[in-house]
Amino acid sequence: MKQSVNILISGGGTGGHIYPAIAIANELKKRNVNAKFLFVGAKDRMEMEKVPQAGYEIKGLWITGLQRKLTLKNMAFPFKLISSLWNARKIIRKFKPDVVIGTGGFASGPTLKMAQSKGVPTLVQEQNSYPGITNKLLGKKVNTICVAYDGLERFFPKDKIVKTGNPVRQDLIEVSTSRVEAQEYFKINKNQKTLLILGGSLGARAINQLIEKNIEWLVKQHVQVLWQSGKLYYQEYKKYQSLEGVEVLEFINRMDYAYTAADIIISRAGASSISELCIVGKPVIFIPSPNVSEDHQTKNALAVVERNAAILLKQSELDGFVSVFESLLHDSHKQQELSENIKKLALPKATEHIANEVEKLINS
Numbered sequence: 550m551k552q553s554v555n556i557l558i559s560g561g562g563t564g565g566h567i568y569p570a571i572a573i574a575n576e577l578k579k580r581n582v583n584a585k586f587l588f589v590g591a592k593d594r595m596e597m598e599k600v601p602q603a604g605y606e607i608k609g610l611w612i613t614g615l616q617r618k619l620t621l622k623n624m625a626f627p628f629k630l631i632s633s634l635w636n637a638r639k640i641i642r643k644f645k646p647d648v649v650i651g652t653g654g655f656a657s658g659p660t661l662k663m664a665q666s667k668g669v670p671t672l673v674q675e676q677n678s679y680p681g682i683t684n685k686l687l688g689k690k691v692n693t694i695c696v697a698y699d700g701l702e703r704f705f706p707k708d709k710i711v712k713t714g715n716p717v718r719q720d721l722i723e724v725s726t727s728r729v730e731a732q733e734y735f736k737i738n739k740n741q742k743t744l745l746i747l748g749g750s751l752g753a754r755a756i757n758q759l760i761e762k763n764i765e766w767l768v769k770q771h772v773q774v775l776w777q778s779g780k781l782y783y784q785e786y787k788k789y790q791s792l793e794g795v796e797v798l799e800f801i802n803r804m805d806y807a808y809t810a811a812d813i814i815i816s817r818a819g820a821s822s823i824s825e826l827c828i829v830g831k832p833v834i835f836i837p838s839p840n841v842s843e844d845h846q847t848k849n850a851l852a853v854v855e856r857n858a859a860i861l862l863k864q865s866e867l868d869g870f871v872s873v874f875e876s877l878l879h880d881s882h883k884q885q886e887l888s889e890n891i892k893k894l895a896l897p898k899a900t901e902h903i904a905n906e907v908e909k910l911i912n913s
């Protein structure tokens with residue numbers, strides 16, 4: 550890589566777009582200590598807190614997505630778009646990036662669009678098996694598109710696609726935590742099976758409702774529950790903390806501990822969650838969110854489920870939860886099979902691979 554390089558990274562809205570961005574930055578920083586980084590996010594969104602926590606500077610644009618329904622909020626959208634394009638241009642002029650990386654989410658649209666119009670090389674990292682509108686629009690002019698699933702040539706020019714996988718945080722790839730350490734961290738019983746519930750970075754209402762409905766039954770099965778409720782729902786569910794063997798958590802900062810402590814995992818099917826679960830290699834029941842664009846979580850989950858590497862439980866079929874969970878809980882052969890199969894899908898070198906592609910653009 551050149552001695553002094555400026556790298557602009559934009560992505561956010563949810564953890565699923567932020568953590569890949571941070572992972573890519575960390576890898577590039579490791580390779581070139583002199584590289585300068587600047588992030589661009591959307592004002593008031595999670596990245597404005599998480600990116601500085603990871604040690605990077607971030608600027609916020611006034612931008613939101615278009616609502617799918619006709620709402621008053623949409624009336625402000627053209628103004629937000631103009632304002633954010635204008636501010637993205639100012640940021641690019643001042644920072645003079647050698648490359649601009651987009652990991653999806655509202656802010657990456659105007660940022661990469663402006664970079665493209667200024668002739669700065671751009672790279673998009675698409676985490677999902679079905680791309681969001683921002684990346685689809687950017688895809689036509691972007692130099693490189695790093696993807697995690699097969700079949701993305703339906704949406705992007707084939708010659709620009711590189712299959713790298715999704716960046717996964719280093720602490721999850723090199724899990725050095727022992728199971729006992731993880732159990733002690735959550736203060737859980739070492740002799741009981743542990744079910745980890747993950748609602749994605751923001752928490753999932755439908756999953757919380759499902760667990761609430763079945764929590765006493767789970768306790769009766771001698772299953773202890775690590776329940777990530779999400780920040781929005783924590784106040785509503787923290788009362789279940791009083792049950793023996795139930796830990797309700799607003800947000801899990803030590804996912805390495807959570808994955809290590811778990812015997813079975815129930816999870817949304819966001820892209821990073823899936824990539825992490827492939828590396829972790831535990832039996833998983835996916836409950837994809839039906840409220841995301843083009844139902845892409847179901848498509849993400851199916852890419853795993855079709856290889857007999859996880860179980861799919863549709864949100865519309867949650868009435869069947871007890872029988873699905875019970876048969877997995879009592880079938881250690883099935884658990885073993887799912888664990889082995891999901892591990893085969895892991896792409897643990899994704900971040901390095903993406904960083905190589907970024908370097909190619911910088912040096913081109």
Ligand SMILES: CC(=O)N[C@H]1[C@@H](OP(=O)(O)OP(=O)(O)OC[C@H]2O[C@@H](n3ccc(=O)[nH]c3=O)[C@H](O)[C@@H]2O)O[C@H](CO)[C@@H](O)[C@@H]1O
Pocket residue numbers: 563564565566568653676677747748749750751777799800801802804817818819820821822823825838841845846
């Ligand atoms: C509702 C919504 O729009 N979801 C989207 C969002 O999901 P979301 O932001 O939930 O994304 P992912 O499932 O991809 O990633 C969640 C990330 O948060 C981390 N984590 C989660 C919970 C926690 O307590 N602690 C923690 O650190 C996970 O380890 C993972 O790294 O972006 C994904 C990636 O584009 C999409 O596939 C999802 O459809």
